[in-house]
Amino acid sequence: MSKIKKPSSEELSAILFLAPIFIGFFIFILIPILFTVVLSFVDYNKVGPLNMDFVGLKNYINVFSDEQAMNGYLQSLYFSIIYVPVMLILSLLLAILINKSFYFRTATRTLIFMPYVSNVTAVAMVWSLIFDPLNGPINQLLELMGVSNPPLWFGGVNTSLISVIIVNVWINLAFQTIVFLAALQGVSKDLYESASIDGAGTWRKFISITVPSISPITFFLVITTLIGSFQNYAIVKLLTNGGPGTSSRVISLNIYEEAFTFNRYSFASAQAMLLFLVILIITLIQWKWQKKWAQN
């Protein structure tokens, strides 16, 4: 029998320092995730003591026949398809802009970062006033410009989700911009100088130097923005609460309502696991795509 090696004091210190985060991860993340998996296979769908009757895939099958749940996935997908590209393009453009030297650069950077540190409830209140379809400044301006039927923004079935996306982009643009800015500043100036000597224009330099150089960061942002967009809950809850009707009821809001308003814990858990699978599949596809792109 081999003798177990006694850890050195340095190793012991490392273990002790890592212990809190591991214990926290275990208690607050791993156990709840595992419990969600278990819940999704049992029949705990009403107020009452925990019912652990195994029902197999019943909750998962029910998700596919539930109009509201499927609508939630579609709304989230719609949200992500618009939000992710808009966010990335705008933040990259903004990063390129503030990477240049100009007057009040520091002040501008601070201003750009302000929405990110603002209280989300206050942001929701301000945007509700701005997008007020009856007396809001935007619609008043549109009416002055001759628009006879200005949008209902948060109050319209066809505009509610788009309005939420606009606000969400406004809030989170700063974080993406700062990350892109850091990536842009990491690109060697020598490359641009060499390209200039070779006669490359601004667009060519952007496509052939900037884009490949910041691609790892771009990939990171695509993944995190996509995951974040599927998990979007607070801002939707505050701005529209999923309405009018269910027009902006994204899946994370639906999961919350199913679990805590309707007390269908197992059904909500099945929806959460399916959401996890959707995000996992999309992320894996992106990984593969990114690897292929890097090789090329």
Added chain:
Amino acid sequence: MKRLTRILSLMLVGIMMTGLVAACGNNSSSNSPANSPSSSNASSSDETKEEPVTIKIFLDSAKSKNNVYLDTISEYNALGGDQVEMNVLPGDGVAAVQKMNILMGSGDSTDVVILDNPIIQKKYVEAGYLAPLNDLANNASVDLGKIYGQYLPKEDDGNSYYLRTDIGQWYVFYNKKIFDDANVPYPSGKWTWSEYIETAKKLTNADKKIYGSLMLDYDNYLYFTARQKDVPTYKEDGMSNYDDPAYKEALQFFADLGNVHKIQPSWLEFKTQRVAWDAFMTGNYGMHLIGSWYMGIITDMETYPINWKWGITQVPVPDSGDGDRTLVAGAAFGVNSKSKHKEAAFKFINYMSQNIYKKNKAIPPMENVSDADKTALLQGIVDSSNGSVTVDELNKVIFDSGLGVADEKISGPGSSVISQTVLQEGELYMVGQKSLDDAIQAIKKKSDEAIQSEEE
């Protein structure tokens, strides 16, 4: 140096571990009001020895700071018997209930459970969370039937599982200044919805941004007149009765108040302009249809230092003459079936039911309330009304309106989903995104699905 580093490392790890453990602490710790003893009594007490015990009561954040509850608990504790401590649920309203649902599901043994509305009351009875009160009452020599009479909620098994602390009726509160400015006489006695609309039209003044009426975004506003007609919410086969024409009429009626008659903010205005639940207190609304709990708001001069007088009158009734009813509900408390001190908990909820209404300026949930008690209750409201109302006026509306009563909410299988569906589909109709027939059909369909799903 190495020794110092080791000591520092251990201290840092210790701090982090303490932080982790502290973060796991229960937020719903006991907040004892005055006179309550230490909680250590609870575990050492044994009810069979009839020694005083310490019991705990769930209260949401707002109620835990409300003098009505603080004083009631303090007064009960001062009697010298069992002692009561609060177990505060974070948040208010829906958020607090959600937290309590989770705690109850995990076997929490907090002795007294707050049941703010009929949906929760029904759910908790069906879930087996509440202890039947009949035996507890017998053991305490309390005749529930004699005290509470028609206001005693009974389940199909003949047992009572909770006691109400008030009878929440619906009234119309009105702003006398707006009536005076518009030269409109104050409403009084029986009146119809047509008269309400006509009155509100006279009060509405767009230039001054004054609406004649205010109603909120609760689901029951969307089926108010159907409930007044006491139209059943479920059919005999257990399915939803939402395809009854009365529900369609009720939804159209409510939508028209804002969209057609323009006497109150339309649903779109209400939602997009985020009209507050207590907007009536801004003084910009002539009349407000709301439950009796609002009496506590309108007399709270500290929070709402209003400079206008108010009045109260009974709810209008449908012109058809078949809905001479106001709607009723009531907050209640029950005994947790997991409580270790059920008898002590029962005694406390019985005490609350007979005392909270006095502080809350609410209708007593009891059968035989003496005239003296009624007058004292009304006088209490008058005293805090800043000269707005008289005992006679209040008596006519609260105890002598001549109106019958009907349940305020749809409570029964699938009620949470039905409530939300009514709001979702009703909203689509009211903002012009769906026809009335389609909205009603969708409510009926989704309600039936919810009922079936719950019964599976």
